[in-house]
Every structure is written in C-alpha cells, then in structure tokens.
Amino acid sequence: MELRLDVATSDAPGAVRTALGTLPRSYGPASSSGSAPPAVAVIRGAPGWTEDAARAARAGARGILVVDPVADRAAPDDLAALARIPIVLDTPWRHRSALDAARAPLHRLLRPHALIECRVVGRPGDASDRQLLGVLGLLRGLGVPARRLHLHEADAHGFAATGELDQGVRACVWGILTPSADPGASIRLIDAAGSVEIDLPAPDGGAQPARVVVDDESDSATTIGPFETSTRGALIRLHRLVGGTGRAGPADEGADDVASFLADAELVGAATSCAR
Structure with missing residues (x-):
C-alpha cells in the first residue's frame, strides 16, 4: 500500500x-x-x-x-x-523528470575542457541573480555542479557568465529578459563524439513537456518528457x-538540497559582487 x-x-x-x-x-x-x-x-x-x-x-x-x-x-x-x-x-528547473534521459548521455560526452552552453529566458524585471542561481541548480541536477563562476555583465536585459564545473568542464551561461520569447531554459553540449540538447519550458507555465535530443555513438533519440510541472516533480x-x-x-x-543550494548561492553572490 x-x-x-x-x-x-x-x-x-x-x-x-x-x-x-x-x-x-x-x-x-x-x-x-x-x-x-x-x-x-x-x-x-x-x-x-x-x-x-x-x-x-x-x-x-x-x-x-x-x-x-x-x-x-x-x-x-x-x-x-x-x-x-x-x-x-x-x-x-531541477525537478523535470526528463533530465533523467539526458544525464547518462551527457556524462558519456563529458571530459576536461568540454563546453556546456546554457541559456535561460525570463521576463523583464526578473532578477538576474535568481535566474543564474536556477541555472546552477539545473546543472547540479545533471551531475555537473559549478565550482567557479564569473559574471561578465548583467543589466535589465539579461546577463552573461562563464564558469568551471565538476570534472574540469567549462560552461557559458546567457540570460535573456524579454517579453518577446517564452520563458524557458536550454542546455547544449556538442562534441566530436556526439551531442546532447535539453529544452525545458517555464516551470510555472503549466504542465508542459521537456525535450531531450541525444546523438552519439551509443544512442540517437529524441525524448519528450511527461506533462508535469517542476513543483509536481x-x-x-x-x-x-x-x-x-x-x-x-x-x-x-550524493545530493543535499539545502547545502547544495546555499553553496550555489554563495557562488552567485560572490560573482555578482565582483561584477559591480
């Protein structure tokens, strides 16, 4: 029962x-x-x-x-x-169940100095530090938490940052704040051995599916996640x-939500302070 x-x-x-x-x-x-x-x-x-x-x-x-x-x-x-x-x-972004389909193929392609591209789209008025913190949570959910973070610019229209993740992987993160595009987040890793692309709809935009596209030597598939909000997950x-x-x-x-979140928040706070 x-x-x-x-x-x-x-x-x-x-x-x-x-x-x-x-x-x-x-x-x-x-x-x-x-x-x-x-x-x-x-x-x-x-x-x-x-x-x-x-x-x-x-x-x-x-x-x-x-x-x-x-x-x-x-x-x-x-x-x-x-x-x-x-x-x-x-x-x-952390609790989309479709991420399970991306985790294993993503780690097959990970190697030192590999580059993960991240993009998040928000609404005007959204806080850049909150958006960046959400992306770090998404990366942590994929098993590649951030170890270093540098915020290059942030204003009312968005932000740009780079960072070093676990296993020596690099990351580029862009945030766009606009009323002209639907909110969402995307992750992309492209390597000579293959690619993984993840598209996530806004977590508060209703129950919408995520999309994961994998193309490597072991697999070639597109996975559509269940119609499920982040809160339900x-x-x-x-x-x-x-x-x-x-x-x-x-x-x-190995996850501890509170400790992990506070560690990511400390990274974002330090990067934001250095960028001022």
Missing part, C-alpha cells in the same frame, strides 16, 4: 495546491484538529526560510518542501536540524525520500 502523507496547504502557494491535487494517493490534507504536526511542511522560500524550515523540522515534520527559495544564511544549529529529515527545494521526489525508499534516483546521488 502506498504511503499517504498529510500536508497543511492553508499557506501553500497555488502551484503547490494544484500539484497536490494530482497526487491524491501520495498526499492528503492535514487534520484541522492540530493534534499532531503534518507529515510534510510547505515553506515559502522568502528570506529567513532556513529558520522557518528548521522550526518545522523541530516540530516533528517528516519532510519539507521549500518553494522558490532565495539566497539565505543558515545558522549551524538550523543546518543540523535540517539534516535530520528529507528537504526538497522547488527551484525552477519536486513533490514526487519528496514523497519517495520521506517514504523510506532511499534516494529517489540518479538526481539524488
């Missing part, structure tokens, strides 16, 4: 409530009596979210979903509390972790 977790939704964003409605066998409403804390806490990722999440963990939550987190500072005792239970951060992953089935697939190998 599948584990059904109760979750309090009174303060949850609409995207979370919508996604929960599509997972009735996994999640149910928390009791209104307040006799026990809900199994899953939903935390908005506003400044101070690490403290809010730690408070929920100490109150007895078995898992926590943090929605759209911003860069934050965490006290050591809060980090210790957060390390005791599964915590999933609902960041823009995050909830599925959290359920697997809380349910005791262990890590929820390749995207979770």
Whole structure:
C-alpha cells in the first residue's frame, strides 16, 4: 500500500495546491484538529526560510518542501536540524523528470575542457541573480555542479557568465529578459563524439513537456518528457525520500538540497559582487 502523507496547504502557494491535487494517493490534507504536526511542511522560500524550515523540522515534520527559495544564511544549529529529515527545494528547473534521459548521455560526452552552453529566458524585471542561481541548480541536477563562476555583465536585459564545473568542464551561461520569447531554459553540449540538447519550458507555465535530443555513438533519440510541472516533480521526489525508499534516483546521488543550494548561492553572490 502506498504511503499517504498529510500536508497543511492553508499557506501553500497555488502551484503547490494544484500539484497536490494530482497526487491524491501520495498526499492528503492535514487534520484541522492540530493534534499532531503534518507529515510534510510547505515553506515559502522568502528570506529567513532556513529558520522557518528548521522550526518545522523541530516540530516533528517528516519532510519539507521549500518553494522558490532565495539566497539565505543558515545558522549551524538550523543546518543540523535540517539534516535530520528529507528537504526538497522547488527551484525552477531541477525537478523535470526528463533530465533523467539526458544525464547518462551527457556524462558519456563529458571530459576536461568540454563546453556546456546554457541559456535561460525570463521576463523583464526578473532578477538576474535568481535566474543564474536556477541555472546552477539545473546543472547540479545533471551531475555537473559549478565550482567557479564569473559574471561578465548583467543589466535589465539579461546577463552573461562563464564558469568551471565538476570534472574540469567549462560552461557559458546567457540570460535573456524579454517579453518577446517564452520563458524557458536550454542546455547544449556538442562534441566530436556526439551531442546532447535539453529544452525545458517555464516551470510555472503549466504542465508542459521537456525535450531531450541525444546523438552519439551509443544512442540517437529524441525524448519528450511527461506533462508535469517542476513543483509536481519536486513533490514526487519528496514523497519517495520521506517514504523510506532511499534516494529517489540518479538526481539524488550524493545530493543535499539545502547545502547544495546555499553553496550555489554563495557562488552567485560572490560573482555578482565582483561584477559591480
């Protein structure tokens, strides 16, 4: 019998409530009596979210979903509390299940000095540092976290950055803020041995499929991901972790969402400060 977790939704964003409605066998409403804390806490990722999440963990939550987190500072005792239970951060691009189809072929082509091209399209007024942080989360989800980052320029129209990833891989990242194109993100790696291209629609633009195109010696295929929002993917992953089935697939190998996110945020903060 599948584990059904109760979750309090009174303060949850609409995207979370919508996604929960599509997972009735996994999640149910928390009791209104307040006799026990809900199994899953939903935390908005506003400044101070690490403290809010730690408070929920100490109150007895078995898992926590943090929605759209911003860069934050965490006290050591809060980090210790957060390390005791599964915590999933609902960041823009990380939880598209189609990434599973891209991870293995991408790593077949990785070698020192290989170049990964990343592009993200946002709306005017979007913060460049938030967009860049989302791209680093996407790269981390693909198993190539950033180790160094240099922001070359950033203004109201977008940004340009370069970085060094795990395994000595290089990255070029462009951000475009425009009302003339649909928001989304893309990743491309082209090598003499083949190529991998990933196209992801906006995470809040409704349930839309991602597209992964692989062409190398081992495979040649186009994969269309399921019609699934990023938030729904995050909830599925959290359920697997809380349910005791262990890590929820390749995207979770060696992963610590909070520590990883804070490390990426520190890179973006340092790069932004140097660019000023």
